Amino acid sequence: MEKLKEFLNSSPDIQLRAFSSVFIVLAIMGGVILGGFVWDVIASAAALFSLWEFYKLQSPRVHSSLLLVMGAAVFILFGTSLGLMDLTAILCSISAVAFIALFLEVMRRQVSGESDALASVGATVGGIVYIVLPWTFMMLIRMREHGAMFLLTLFFCTWCCDVAAYFTGSHFGRTPLCSQVSPHKTWEGFAGGAAASLMCGGLLALIFSFPPLPLLLLGLLCGVAGQLGDLGESVLKREAGVKDTGNIIPGHGGMLDRFDSILVNGTLAFVIFELVG
Incomplete structure (x- = not known):
C-alpha cells in the first residue's frame, strides 16, 4: 500500500489518467450493455x-x-x-x-x-x-444476437492487451519492436499483450458460456492486430509532428489516441461475427 501511495504521489498525472480510464470503461460498458x-x-x-x-x-x-x-x-x-x-x-x-x-x-x-x-x-x-x-x-x-457479448469481448481483450503490453514491456522489454515508429515498444511487450488478450478471450468464453473458438480467435486477433493499429496511429502522428492527436481526454490525449487499437479490432470483430453468424 505504501508503494502504491508513493507511486501516485510521484506521478502527478496518474490519478487523472486513472479517472479518465475508469470513465471511458464505464461509458463503453454501459453503452454496449444498454445498446440501441x-x-x-x-x-x-x-x-x-x-x-x-x-x-x-x-x-x-x-x-x-x-x-x-x-x-x-x-x-x-x-x-x-x-x-x-x-x-x-x-x-x-x-x-x-x-x-x-x-x-x-x-x-x-x-x-x-x-x-x-x-x-x-x-x-x-x-x-x-x-x-x-x-x-x-x-x-x-x-x-444482432450475441452482439453485446462480442463487443464486450472486443473491448476487454483490447484493454487487457494494452495493460499487459505496457507492464511486460516496462519490466522485461529488451528487444525493440519498431524503433523508428515507437521507440519504447518491445517484442516482449508485444508477446505479453497478445497472450493476455488471448487469455481474456478464453476467460470471457467461460463467463458467457459461449463456444470458445470464436472468442479465442477474437482475443488472439485483438492482441496482435490491435498493437499493429497502435503502431499505425503512431506513424500518422510522427508524420504530422505531434505527440497526441488531441487533448479531449485528460491524461490520455485525443480520442484517436485512446481508440486506435479498437479501430482495427472492430473491423476484425465484424469479420469474425459475420463468419460465425
Whole structure:
C-alpha cells in the first residue's frame, strides 16, 4: 500500500489518467450493455471526434473539404443507427464520397488553377474508411444476437492487451519492436499483450458460456492486430509532428489516441461475427 501511495504521489498525472480510464470503461460498458440509441450515440461521438482529429493531422498538408468529410460521416453513422443503411449502402456511400471529393478538386482547379486531387481524395476516403467504418461495424454488431457479448469481448481483450503490453514491456522489454515508429515498444511487450488478450478471450468464453473458438480467435486477433493499429496511429502522428492527436481526454490525449487499437479490432470483430453468424 505504501508503494502504491508513493507511486501516485510521484506521478502527478496518474490519478487523472486513472479517472479518465475508469470513465471511458464505464461509458463503453454501459453503452454496449444498454445498446440501441445509447450505444449508437457513444459510437458516433467517438467516430466524429476521432475523424476531426484525423482531419487536423492532415489538413496542413492536404486540401480536403471538412464539410464533406464530417457530413459523410454523419450521414453514414446516423443512417446506420436509424436502420436505413446496410453494408452495401455504406460502401456505396463511401464510393460517392470519393467521387464528390474528386469533383471538388476539378472545380478548384478550374477556378484557381491549382488542385491536389490525389492527396485530397485519398485523405477524405481514408478518414472515412479508417475511422468511421470500424465504428459503424461496431454499431451493426450490437444490433444482432450475441452482439453485446462480442463487443464486450472486443473491448476487454483490447484493454487487457494494452495493460499487459505496457507492464511486460516496462519490466522485461529488451528487444525493440519498431524503433523508428515507437521507440519504447518491445517484442516482449508485444508477446505479453497478445497472450493476455488471448487469455481474456478464453476467460470471457467461460463467463458467457459461449463456444470458445470464436472468442479465442477474437482475443488472439485483438492482441496482435490491435498493437499493429497502435503502431499505425503512431506513424500518422510522427508524420504530422505531434505527440497526441488531441487533448479531449485528460491524461490520455485525443480520442484517436485512446481508440486506435479498437479501430482495427472492430473491423476484425465484424469479420469474425459475420463468419460465425
